[in-house]
Amino acid sequence: MKIFKSVVSAGLLCALVVGFSSLVMAADTVKVGNILPLSGPSAAVGQQGKQAREMAVEEINAAGGIKALGGAKLEMLYADSKSDPNVGVTEAERLINTEKVKVLTGCWNSGVTYPATAVAERYGIPFIVPVSVRDTITERGFKNVFRVAAKDSWWARDQFSFLKDMSKEFNTELKTIAMVYENGDWGTGLAAQWKKLVEKEGYKIVLDEPYPSSATDLTPVVNKIRRARPDVLLLVSNAADAVLLTNTMADYRVRPKVILGTGGGHADPTFLSGTKDNARYIFDIVEWETDVNKPGVKETNEKYKAKYGTNLTGEAVDAYVSVYVLADALERAGSTDPSKLRAALAATNLKTGPAAIVSYEAIEFDETGQNKHASPVIVQVNDIGKGLERITIWPKSARRSGYTPVFPIPKK
Numbered sequence: 001m002k003i004f005k006s007v008v009s010a011g012l013l014c015a016l017v018v019g020f021s022s023l024v025m026a027a028d029t030v031k032v033g034n035i036l037p038l039s040g041p042s043a044a045v046g047q048q049g050k051q052a053r054e055m056a057v058e059e060i061n062a063a064g065g066i067k068a069l070g071g072a073k074l075e076m077l078y079a080d081s082k083s084d085p086n087v088g089v090t091e092a093e094r095l096i097n098t099e100k101v102k103v104l105t106g107c108w109n110s111g112v113t114y115p116a117t118a119v120a121e122r123y124g125i126p127f128i129v130p131v132s133v134r135d136t137i138t139e140r141g142f143k144n145v146f147r148v149a150a151k152d153s154w155w156a157r158d159q160f161s162f163l164k165d166m167s168k169e170f171n172t173e174l175k176t177i178a179m180v181y182e183n184g185d186w187g188t189g190l191a192a193q194w195k196k197l198v199e200k201e202g203y204k205i206v207l208d209e210p211y212p213s214s215a216t217d218l219t220p221v222v223n224k225i226r227r228a229r230p231d232v233l234l235l236v237s238n239a240a241d242a243v244l245l246t247n248t249m250a251d252y253r254v255r256p257k258v259i260l261g262t263g264g265g266h267a268d269p270t271f272l273s274g275t276k277d278n279a280r281y282i283f284d285i286v287e288w289e290t291d292v293n294k295p296g297v298k299e300t301n302e303k304y305k306a307k308y309g310t311n312l313t314g315e316a317v318d319a320y321v322s323v324y325v326l327a328d329a330l331e332r333a334g335s336t337d338p339s340k341l342r343a344a345l346a347a348t349n350l351k352t353g354p355a356a357i358v359s360y361e362a363i364e365f366d367e368t369g370q371n372k373h374a375s376p377v378i379v380q381v382n383d384i385g386k387g388l389e390r391i392t393i394w395p396k397s398a399r400r401s402g403y404t405p406v407f408p409i410p411k412k
Helices: 002-026 043-062 085-097 110-123 152-169 185-201 219-228 239-251 269-279 297-308 314-333 338-346
Strands: 029-036 073-080 103-106 127-129 145-147 176-182 204-211 232-236 258-261 283-286 377-383 388-394
Touching: 029 043, 029 085, 029 314, 043 073, 043 297, 043 314, 073 085, 073 314, 085 103, 085 110, 103 110, 103 314, 110 127, 110 145, 110 185, 127 314, 152 185, 152 258, 152 283, 152 377, 152 388, 176 185, 176 219, 185 204, 185 232, 204 219, 219 239, 239 269, 269 377, 269 388, 297 314, 314 338
Parallel strands: 029 073, 029 103, 103 127, 127 145, 176 204, 176 232, 232 258, 258 283
Antiparallel strands: 283 377, 377 388
16 A cells, blocks of 8 residues: 555656646747748848847846746747748748747738738737738738837828928928839838828829839939939838939939938948948938937947947837837736737737837737837938938927938939
């Protein structure tokens, strides 16, 4: 009998140890699937997003991980979308079914994010979208999609508000607009929003020109801009084509009164190094800039720059902040169960901590999953004594103290 009891006790102890070990292992990591363009035309922004995520994960894990899950660490799994929607869908399926991730993020390219989020919705897996601006990503009645960045229509709205405000402030008449944009989902989506606003705001379109981001010669496009003679040139470009367009316009002395980019390539760290003085006075609308007057901005940017050699971009900030949105939701959910995590994300109202470096007051999702506080800022590239830099100028309340924008762009 004693032997039997000993065997039972030993077996029970072994079972308890195994069970406890399983619980510890289960709480050891939270797998996060990240679908990013790590190669192809959008690779630069994909790499920036990866770096920003890694920095946030390092900070969160070093601070004790997810405390509500026994100190579980975030584990990032990356998949290269190659900016291909079909690849994005395949990778979303793989990350969910094979890697067993608890949540997905990505995909930067709206054309990839749109179908990849549909996969996540089908499986009931939460999908945090740091920045993909196509409006319809959050307009399909999905319950598991949460976007941190502003959407297309808000970017276009603010670009036109900027033109109106600056025209009035500097007594400069603007009548005609040229729209030049990469011919992917991102560019065509923005162009569709611009067209809705042009007539309403009293402008005339003199050029509507999509082009492939992979183009190695944009001289034909620049010649069309030159012949159209627009007051305002609206641009949507990836990194390489933004540099190529800017330098080709400089070669042909094409200088509209306003050249206004839409983040992406114009916000990429390689843009200024690749264009140098040719970029001077260009305007760009972005989610964020290094001179945003918010607590923690300077310190976070300096840390990122020390690690990776460049300043944070708006897209990188959205990626960084999204990891903290996830960590906050996991702490409140106290679980990796998708339904509980989804409920916690829906209840997000994040105003403090590292996520507060965004340019607006809070991260809070509406019933569609859109961050209702998201709003971009507009910067101007200029040299005010320390080399070319990006200077926040709009809205006027966010304008860098002591800086007067150069408006319109002077002719050389």
